[in-house]
Amino acid sequence: MRRSRAAAILAGLAVAVAACGNAPTTTEPTASGSAPATGGDKTLEGVTLEVAAKWTGAEQKNFEQVLKAFTDKTGAKVTYASTGEDTGAYLGPRIQGGNPPDVAILPQPGLVQQYADQDALKPLNDAVIKEIDTNYTPYWKELGSADDKVYGVLIKAAHKSLVWYRSQAFEDAGVQAPTNWDELVKAAQTVADSGTPPFSFCGASGWTLTDLFENVYLSTAGPENYDKLSKHEIPWTDPTVATALEKIQQIVSKKEFLVDGVSGTMQTDFPTCVSKVYGTKKAAMVIEADFVAVEADQSGAKVGEEAKYFPFPKVGDTAPVVLGGDVAVAMKDSPGAMALLQFLASKEGGEVWAKLPGYLSPNKNVSPDNYPDELTKQLGQTIVSAGDTVRYDMSDLAPSAFGGTDGKGEWKVLQDFLRDPTDVKGAQEALEAEAKKAWK
């Protein structure tokens, strides 16, 4: 999610400036439209809505097509506003100014709680909640809730349980995509023996390490412990954490497994570690989410041929599926806003979106057959088949001082662990100390 801090900051500044400039122009209050919107009877004729999300470029165009489908169905006119990378910096002033968009799409569920505390969100009405109950597992409903009220619906997912590999490197070493952890370690050893370092870790981008930990932890400790650890209900000194770290130890403690050694790994940030696999072809695997495809493509590797992936192998009993994603919330209590959320949460809305590229739905009733390419179909399939055990990116659920800051919290401790993977207990204690500071 966080690609480049500096870029994000610049974008944030730009957005802040832009927000000052155009905030009051777009929306008019939407008082009309009384009946809840169902069916294609254009009950919301004449209603205007504003929806704000971080998407730009192709992602924005695709989303606008979904909005158009909504307009065709209900007659409501929807305008789109881009928040830029830093959604908080865009929404904050508009909430303060009493002029929020009707619907906002938040990049982190943590923001749902934050805005709910500020009374900036409107609870979803029964029609939307009914839609969520039909299409989502209870976990997602809870994720969009704060203080026992449902505020948000997860409408777009990023799949974080993937291991990308360079097919040529695997062929040279004569190994197949592994299906469990031991096979992964064995395959890594074989690839290393063939003269190619197996792993390219993005040591400078702490969030990639948290993603690795989350997958291993979800698989070894199971979803219940995952939820507890997400909320810091069990301490990081718990034995389940030790097990996960010991598993990670197996792939990070061997010198020949890391491309450019430990020192080089620690200086490699996110897109660079992908280009070490697909650009300069120095390594064989990179463990990250579906959006690696974009970077692999930019490094000149054809996704699906040269750049392939396998689902994150089972480490324990659970096949891990960790998602990131965007939550849609209503910021104005208008029937139009509720109707739009209901549409986005529905099978119908999800399928319109699923036919467009670059989208993955967390909606269990959106059939993977809708996706335009084979790759996305497989990804969608893993989400559907994981069912109730799908979990949201843990570090994005934590306070950002713990799970989202360079040089602090979980990022720092995991980086220290990657630098010196011998001391599991010390890493656990450091994690617990940081967590205590962040959760107090």
Add this chain to the structure above:
Amino acid sequence: MTERLDGPQDPPADVAGGPSTGPAETPQRKRRLGPSPAVAIAFLLPAALLLGIWVIYPIVYSVFRSLFDATGTGFVGLGNYTTIFSDAGTLTTIRNNLIWVVVAPIVVTTIGLIFAVLTERIRWATAFKLIVFMPMAVSLMAAGVIFRLVYEESPDKGLANAVLTTVHDTFSSSQGYPEARPRGGDQSPVADQGGAVVTKQPAQAGQPVLVPIVGVKPELLPGDAQPAKAPAAGDGLSGTVWFDFTPGGGGTNNAVDGAEKGLPGMTVEAVRDGQVAATATTAEDGSFSFAGLPAGSYVVRLPASNFEAAYGGLSWLGPTLITPAIIGAFVWVWAGFAMVLIAAGLAAIPRDALEAARIDGATEWQVFRRITVPLLSPVLLVVFVTMIINTLKVFDLVFIIAPASVQPQANVVALEMWRVSFGGGNNQGLGSALAIFLLILVLPFMIMNIRRFRREDT
């Protein structure tokens, strides 16, 4: 100029103190020549108002805010200040600031002095000064980006390591197979021993020795390497060193398969009782044999020199060297500035003092040491104090140059202040406390500067 050297983020106490207190007081001591107090106040009011809004109020509010917790509602007294001195991470930032303050101003002033004295004597002095001064025209952020590239680990990208490796390779170069190693596990007939590869069992003449090696980088395999052959039993001690990996997989471990290549150019030693009895070099198919070796059992060893990695330079951006590396970038930016100021001071030194010393028989070094430097000391002090203030608030260079994974090791107070306030922690109470701490650190040097301005005015 003053604004430029103190930078935009300064608590502008010197800007405030210098012009406003100085001239305002002087007229009052003498007979009143200036305007009436009412007019004076009217004229001072705009400045006072702006200073109040932009300087006094933020400082007072920061002090106030630093006494509250993250939410801004809970009063914690001096709790935030205790946190500064009890948190290991923050203590590192203080330690780093200390290194900065001790090292950077001295280095900048010294280099500036050397450049200034030298440029006095060369022909293209102006051109030289211009070049040294040029980095001042680059913003610190851009300088950070430049030095991030200079310090890149890979010699292909990073200038610093490219220079180091070039110099190093002029004197010695590696011809071996870096990162190649024996296969792990019990089945392998050879094992790693302190970087060298040795046979686990002593070898006898007549029994061919197998030395399987894995992890050879494909690009390092010489083009003339031939497929390895299983060694035939001969008279002397002989064997094969080969890359025990069949491309595409499928080979038998620790056995010479058809497609596997020998590793030519390996140095092989026959060792007996810790003494090297004979040395051989592998042929293109990886085979070796020791001629004229007395019978007996030997340990066959591939010394570590076969596996030495090419010198890759230093980890500039690693945890140990990061602060010196960033100080290097800082010196690059500010040395020119110091040089120009000192050169100006140098031009103002009375020539006759230097002449007199020379006539009295002083050597050039003595002239420099006893005449030039003492006469220059006021200017040196200005440069020095300015640099101290600059180093205390250093932020952008650290933020840009240090990769995220070594940010905790490179961190400084100003950066930590920003991070805890806005960079995720959102604890503006602690952030304000750090700001006040920084203000207190800068204050003595500010006062020094103001005093000096006053002295110069009177």
